[in-house]
Amino acid sequence: GKKVLIVYAHQEPKSFNGSLLKIAVEELTKQGCSVTVSDLYAMQFEPRATRNDIVGRLHNSEAFNYGVETWEAYKRGGLSRDVVEEQKKVQEADLLIFQFPLFWFNMPAILKGWMDRVLVQGFAYDLSKAYDGGLLQGKLSLFSFTTGGSQEMYSKGSISGDIRYVLWPMQHGIMHFCGVKVLEPHICYAPENVSEEKRKEMLTAWTQRLKTLWKEEPIDCSPEWYFK
Amino acid sequence: GKKVLIVYAHQEPKSFNGSLLKIAVEELTKQGCSVTVSDLYAMQFEPRATRNDIVGRLHNSEAFNYGVETWEAYKRGGLSRDVVEEQKKVQEADLLIFQFPLFWFNMPAILKGWMDRVLVQGFAYDLSKAYDGGLLQGKLSLFSFTTGGSQEMYSKGSISGDIRYVLWPMQHGIMHFCGVKVLEPHICYAPENVSEEKRKEMLTAWTQRLKTLWKEEPIDCSPEWYFK
Numbered sequence: 427g428k429k430v431l432i433v434y435a436h437q438e439p440k441s442f443n444g445s446l447l448k449i450a451v452e453e454l455t456k457q458g459c460s461v462t463v464s465d466l467y468a469m470q471f472e473p474r475a476t477r478n479d480i481v482g483r484l485h486n487s488e489a490f491n492y493g494v495e496t497w498e499a500y501k502r503g504g505l506s507r508d509v510v511e512e513q514k515k516v517q518e519a520d521l522l523i524f525q526f527p528l529f530w531f532n533m534p535a536i537l538k539g540w541m542d543r544v545l546v547q548g549f550a551y552d553l554s555k556a557y558d559g560g561l562l563q564g565k566l567s568l569f570s571f572t573t574g575g576s577q578e579m580y581s582k583g584s585i586s587g588d589i590r591y592v593l594w595p596m597q598h599g600i601m602h603f604c605g606v607k608v609l610e611p612h613i614c615y616a617p618e619n620v621s622e623e624k625r626k627e628m629l630t631a632w633t634q635r636l637k638t639l640w641k642e643e644p645i646d647c648s649p650e651w652y653f654k
Numbered sequence: 655g656k657k658v659l660i661v662y663a664h665q666e667p668k669s670f671n672g673s674l675l676k677i678a679v680e681e682l683t684k685q686g687c688s689v690t691v692s693d694l695y696a697m698q699f700e701p702r703a704t705r706n707d708i709v710g711r712l713h714n715s716e717a718f719n720y721g722v723e724t725w726e727a728y729k730r731g732g733l734s735r736d737v738v739e740e741q742k743k744v745q746e747a748d749l750l751i752f753q754f755p756l757f758w759f760n761m762p763a764i765l766k767g768w769m770d771r772v773l774v775q776g777f778a779y780d781l782s783k784a785y786d787g788g789l790l791q792g793k794l795s796l797f798s799f800t801t802g803g804s805q806e807m808y809s810k811g812s813i814s815g816d817i818r819y820v821l822w823p824m825q826h827g828i829m830h831f832c833g834v835k836v837l838e839p840h841i842c843y844a845p846e847n848v849s850e851e852k853r854k855e856m857l858t859a860w861t862q863r864l865k866t867l868w869k870e871e872p873i874d875c876s877p878e879w880y881f882k
Binding site: 437467475477489530536592595596603653 | 721824
């Protein structure tokens with residue numbers, strides 16, 4: 427069976443995001459996948475990139491450079507335990523699913539901190555190993571999120587612009603940069619502002635999509651997809 | 655004199671970001687501005703949006719909804735002290751400067767957490783008070799950051815795309831949404847990979863820009879500026 431890591435960033439299990447997580451765990455497990463969940467708020471995951479991420483002596487203690495220090499620490503096995511554990515989960519996964527509510531046209535800080543701290547140089551990319559040559563080649567990713575605004579607000583020509591504009595930094599700038607292929611995002615628009623019936627339809631649609639997920643082709647993660 | 659809040663996200667005072675901060679504090683103070691700095695790492699600023707941000711009883715303790723709870727708490731003066739202090743600084747400022755290194759096509763998590771926790775509904779925007787009607791009207795903002803990649807990499811047609819693509823969520827999705835006008839970003843490309851002479855030129859350019867900053871017109875923060 428395939429291995430899936432779900433990185434989940436919502437405080438409340440009874441939330442709509444919580445329901446989407448539950449569906450993914452159940453459906454993928456039913457398919458025979460091995461599913462791991464990093465429940466960031468429950469783990470009280472540290473989002474701040476600090477000196478604490480390096481165990482032992484610094485490469486250059488005169489002037490702290492997070493990028494250089496984590497790269498050096500990665501090479502000698504000196505990253506903090508919470509980061510190493512997340513890297514192990516990423517290493518083993520065939521598919522990474524990110525489940526979160528969109529906060530300010532982006533992921534919540536706790537999830538951004540996961541990206542900042544886990545995907546360090548040497549592990550996820552290297553000097554000349556980025557984009558299609560990124561070190562996490564062979565893996566798939568999927569951004570699944572809820573919004574506050576409606577689908578109409580997130581369309582080209584509307585005030586909030588095409589929803590794809592906000593996907594560029596996440597899908598291209600992070601996942602593609604690390605060599606990870608990107609499946610179509612799964613977006614539930616404004617679940618708090620629709621009827622209970624519509625919410626149920628959204629949950630059903632997620633279950634249905636997951637049933638044939640492994641047959642999907644990744645998107646063409648190029649500027650044309652985002653800004654055409 | 656004008657009031658300026660600099661929200662600064664770098665761990666190391668001796669860094670290039672640290673030099674840019676120092677220059678801004680000195681130059682703006684010399685002009686007679688009153689300058690406040692929120693040094694997020696030094697403050698150990700909390701980036702996680704949790705129940706701890708609400709003092710006292712929750713509006714709905716059955717299912718925690720961060721957006722609803724912080725909105726309600728704001729109205730009754732029940733937000734946590736660190737958030738209230740940042741809101742006071744924002745309220746008093748004529749200009750917000752964000753100084754940080756670009757991490758993964760975006761701001762570092764600690765700064766994203768500042769946005770998530772400080773700019774709550776009721777304070778920064780409200781139901782029908784967003785974009786040009788946002789509650790922080792009358793203020794200016796400026797994103798000043800360093801990159802790892804070169805200017806050539808962040809140009810249209812290059813692999814990392816036009817640098818303006820990454821500005822959309824920050825400038826439009828956050829600042830414009832709150833009614834804050836946006837000045838041209840100040841971008842120092844790859845300071846770690848250029849000569850000492852070039853780095854000095856970059857610092858001088860920042861000083862020079864700050865001298866005439868108050869005469870600048872805000873950008874036209876519309877999709878055309880970002881994606882033309």
